[in-house]
Amino acid sequence: MVFSSLVFVFAYLPITLAAYFISPVKWRNAVLFVFSLAFYGWGEPAYIAVMLASVLSSYGFGFMIEKYRANDRRKAKLFMLLSVFVNLAFLLFFKYFNFFAHAFGAEGIEGLKLPVGISFYTFQIMSYTVDLYRGEVAQAKRFVPFGTYVTLFPQLIAGPIVRYKDVCDQLSARKESFQKFASGAQRFVCGLSKKLILGDGAAAAADYFSAQSELAPTAVGIWAAIAFYTFHIYYDFSGYSDMAIGLGRMFGFEFPENFDHPYVSKSITEFWRRWHITLSTWFREYVYIPLGGNRKGKARTYLNLAVVWLLTGFWHGAGWNYIMWGAYFLVLLVAEKAFAGRVLEKIPAVFSRIITLFFIGFGWLIFFRTDISRLFGDIALAFGAGGAFSDLPTAVDILKLLPFALICVFGCTGIPLRVCKKILSKHAKIAAAAPAVTVILLLICTAYMVDDTFSPFLYYIF
Amino acid sequence: MKNYDKITAIAFCAFLAVFSVLFIFLPSRTFSEQENRELASAPELSAGSLFDGTFADGVNVWFADQFPGRDAMVKLKSAAEQLLLKQSNNGVLYSRDQLAVKQFDAYRSRLYKVADADGFFESSVSAQADSLVRAAEKVDVPVITLVPPRTIDVCGEKFGYPGHGDALFELLESALSEKAGYIDTLGMLREGYGDYLIYRTDHHWTTAGAYRAYVKIAEKLGMGEECLPETFFTKEKIPGFYGTTAARGNFVFCENDVLEIWTAGDDGDYSVVADGKEIGGFYDRSRLDTSDKYSVFLGGTHGTTVITKKGGENRKKMLIIKDSFANCLIPFLARGFDIVALDIKSGVDIAQAVRTYGADVILVVCNAENVVSDGSLGRIY
Known part of the structure; x- marks a missing residue:
C-alpha cells in the first residue's frame, strides 16, 4: 500500500x-x-x-x-x-x-x-x-x-x-500526546502535499520533456527534463519521508530526519549530508568506518570511498546506470576532497550552489535513464550533440511551466519554513489557523487522489 | 499552542472519519454523467485476486470512483492546478474562450521510432495512408477522404504552438490526394476560425464547420450547384453546452458553447435507421438533457446507420466510413444521397461493404486524433 x-x-x-x-x-x-x-x-x-x-x-x-x-x-x-x-x-x-x-x-x-x-x-x-x-x-x-x-x-x-x-x-x-499527534498530522499532510501536488506534477512534466526529447531532440528540452526530474525525486522522496515521520509521531514515535533542504548545498559533500541522511549514515557506520574510514592512509581512504559509493549506487537499483550514478558521485566527492572543495568554499555562495545543483541534476539524468544507450544519447544531447539547441514548442512548453517550476524552486529552499516561523513568532494568534490549513491541504490532496482515476469516457477514440 | 494541537488532531481525525463514513453509507453510483462512463463497484474477493494483487487494484479504483463528492473533488483539483499557474489540466490547455487538448498519450506506446515534433509516428500514419489507398483501389467508385484536425491544429497559435499539426497534414495530403480524394479541412477551419467553426469546449467541429465541409465535398464531386444554401436551414441554438474537452479539463472558468441544430422543413422526409432501429429523424433531442449533448446528432455513434428519403425516391448512394465527426455532417449529405454510414472503429472491408450496400461514392471521415493515437484509417481495408 x-x-x-x-x-x-x-x-x-x-x-x-x-x-x-x-x-x-x-x-x-x-x-x-x-x-x-x-x-x-x-x-x-x-x-x-x-x-x-x-x-x-x-x-x-x-x-x-x-x-x-x-x-x-x-x-x-x-x-x-x-x-x-x-x-x-x-x-x-x-x-x-x-x-x-x-x-x-x-x-x-x-x-x-x-x-x-x-x-x-x-x-x-x-x-x-x-x-x-x-x-x-x-x-x-x-x-x-x-x-x-x-x-x-x-x-x-x-x-x-x-x-x-x-x-x-x-x-x-x-508517550502519545495531542501535541505529537497534531504535529504528526501536519507533517503527514505536508508530505502528502509535497508528493501529490508538486512531486507528481514535476514527474508529469519530466516525462513530457523526456518523451518530447525523443521526438524532437533539443538541448534545452533535455535540461528541462533534468530540472523536473530534480524536483520530482526530491518532492516525491522527501514527501514520503515527511509522511513517514508524521505517521510515526501520531503513534508516539520520533524518527530521525531524512532530508535537510539538500538542494541549497554548496558542495556535493554537503549534499550527501542533507540528502537521504539515514542512508548515508548507515553506509558510514556499517561500511565506511568498519573498513577503516579515513584512518588508514590516503590510498585506503579512497578505496573505502569507492566501495561505499559503488554500493550506494547499487543499493538504489540493480542496473548499470545506478552503479554509474554511484561512481559519478565517487568522482565528484574525491575531486572535492582533493581540490574542488576549497574552490567551492572560496567563490561566492550563489555560484557554489549553482555549480553543485548542476552536478546533482546531471546525476539525476543518470539515475533515471535505465537504458544505457539512451543515457549516452541524452548526455550528448545535453551538451549540444545530436540535436538542435532549442525549438519554439519546447520554449513555449517551458514558459508555460515556469510558474510551477518557480514554486518548486522556492519549496526546495528553507525560506517557506523560515517565513512561517517568523510570522508565528510575531503573531502567535496565527497558530489558530493551523487546524484549518491542515484540513484544507488534506482536502486538496484528496482531490488529487480522486482525480487520479478521473478518466472521462469521451469519444476521442470513436 | 496546546489548544490548537488538540483541535488539529481532532480535525484531522474527523476529516478521515467523515469521508470514511460517507463512503460506506452513501449509496454507490453506477454511472457518472460528468465522465459519461460506468463507475467501478466493489471488487470481488477471492484467494486468487487477493494474492495476485488484482483485488488491491480493484479496491483502489472502487474507492476513487465511489468517493464522496467525486465530481466536486475533480473540479477542486483542476482549480488547484490553476492556482499553481499551470495553464493546463489533464492534458487540456486553457484559455478563457478556447480549450484544446494537446495529446501526449500517443508517444507513450513507443511502437515506432519517430522524428517529428507534433507527436505522431510517421511510419504509423504512412502505413495507414497506404492501407487506405490500397483499399480505395479495390473499388471502382470515387473515394473522398476528410481528416478533420484537432483543435490544437486549428488554433495552435492561440496557445503558442503555431503550425501545430502541419507536418501531419502535409503527410496525409501528399499520401491521399491523388488516390483517396483527400480534402483539406485544416486550412478551411484555420481560415474560418473566427466564424466559430470549431467548438470552444469540445473536440468536434460545429454545425457551421460541418456545413463548410459539406460544401467542399459537393464541390469535389462536381455538385457544387446542387449544394443547399445556408439560408435553407433554420438555426436552432442550444446554449450552455460543455463538451468533451471541458469534461476532461474541468476548468472552473471557461466559456461554454452554443450547439446549433440546423433544421429545415423537409427534415421529416428522411428515415434514419440506426443498427436496425428507426430513430425518428436526424436529431435525438432527448440527448440534450445529458452531459453528452453532441450525441443529439443521429443519436450518437452506431455501427450502421441507413438514411433514405421516404417515398422510395431512387437516389445516388453514398457509403460513409466515419467517426463521430460525421454525425453532424450527415444531415447535409442526406439531402443529396441515400446514405449508409459505417463506424470506422469496427473495421470495414471496403469491397465487401460496396457489395453489400452498393455505393456511387465513398466518403471517409476520420479525425486526426484517431489517426494519430488509434490508427483508425488503417481499419479500412
Missing part, C-alpha cells in the same frame, strides 16, 4: 488509528505489528513470508550473539556474520539475481519481483545485528516489539532507515 492512496488515508489509517488508541498500552505494539503486516501484504501477501523469515532469523541469531558476545568474540562474530549473510541473501536474491544472471549472460528468473521495501527493512535489521554484536544496543528479547520495529508501517517501504538503537527505547516506552 502507498500513503498517497485513498485506501490508505480513508480506510487503513482510520482503522489502524482507532484500533491502536482503543487498545490498552501493553497491546499497542502487537496492534501495530499486525496492522503493519496487513499494510505490507496488501497487494502482495506472499512477500510477508519473506519479510517474516528475515525478521525471525535475525531475532533468533540475536540470542546467539548475545550468548557469546561477552566472552567469545569469535563465535559472536560468526553468528553476527551469519545473520547478516541470511539477510543479505534475501536482498541479493530478490533484487540482484536477475541483474547478475544477465550480466553473466545467463537466463534470469522470469517473474521474480522485488518485495516492496526489502532494501530498507534489510538495512534496518542489519543495524540491529551489528549494533548488538558491537554491544551498542541491548538484545531484543521479546519478539513482538522487535517485529514491530522492522515492520512498522510508516518507515517500512521507503525509509527513513531507522536504526534499532534509535528507537529501541521508544518501542518499550513512548
